[in-house]
Amino acid sequence: MDSDVSSHVTDVSNLLYRHPELYEVVYDGANHAVARLAETILHDHLGRQPDSLLDIGCGTGRDLEYLAKHITDVAGVDHQQAMIDYARRRRPEIEFHVEDMRTLRLGRTFEAITCFGYALANVHANRDIDKVMATYASHSQPDTVLILEVIDPLRTDKLPRSFHIDIPDLRADAIAEYRHHPAQQLLERQRTWRRAQGLVHDHVNFRLLYPKELEYYLDNHHFEILGAYELPEKLNAASAFVAARYRGERS
Ligand SMILES: C[S@@+](CC[C@H](N)C(=O)[O-])C[C@H]1O[C@@H](n2cnc3c(N)ncnc32)[C@H](O)[C@@H]1O
The missing domain is CATH 2.20.25 (N-terminal domain of TfIIb)
Structure with missing residues (x-):
């Protein structure tokens, strides 16, 4: 169910968000480099592609469209109505929701969760980061693999x-x-x-998270880090792709 969350889009001004069709022109996706890396990471840790995947901060849904080739049950969430309107028009076969990642509760779990394009960095306050971690946990089952694309604070140049x-x-x-x-x-x-x-x-403004800090947030919500990945040089050169496994609440 959609809700009016546009009031949360406060200090962000972005031509590409007002014209989502331009987003994919500027960020051309380098032949789906991020989605292909995600497939590799998921295969490394699950031994196969997951049955279900939730992409949080999905923007135009381009990564989901690629991942849906091998994952039948996919869903995307973004808090910007304009991005989701565009995603629904371009990718009508995919389920999209307009929701804030701090409060999202779809009432179900997924075998994989992704959060690409520094979506998490748009959440600034510590307590809000904790809320997003709770969202990841609440959509996870034991062994769910979470992949976060974060800005490496040491590579912002x-x-x-x-x-x-x-x-x-x-x-x-x-x-x-x-x-x-x-x-x-x-x-x-x-x-x-x-x-x-x-x-x-x-x-x-992007919130920077240092590796040990991210590990702490994840651990508090029962995720253990599996590894950090990078794309080949020049592609998203400031990005770290952090993979984590949900242990479940009883661990
Ligand atoms: C740079 S875009 C990345 C989009 C897509 N993941 C990609 O990599 O192409 C960041 C996205 O995060 C979304 N976002 C930021 N804060 C959010 C929040 N609190 N809840 C849901 N989505 C959010 C923005 O609306 C935007 O679409």
């Missing part, structure tokens, strides 16, 4: 600085600048798009 859109309707270039706010463990990104119609300014 590898985050993309320039962006391009070149489609018949629109040509635009953007430059991003990043600023650390160490006391809050936030990384602020200001991005300015230049288009024929003028400038557009984007703004977002």
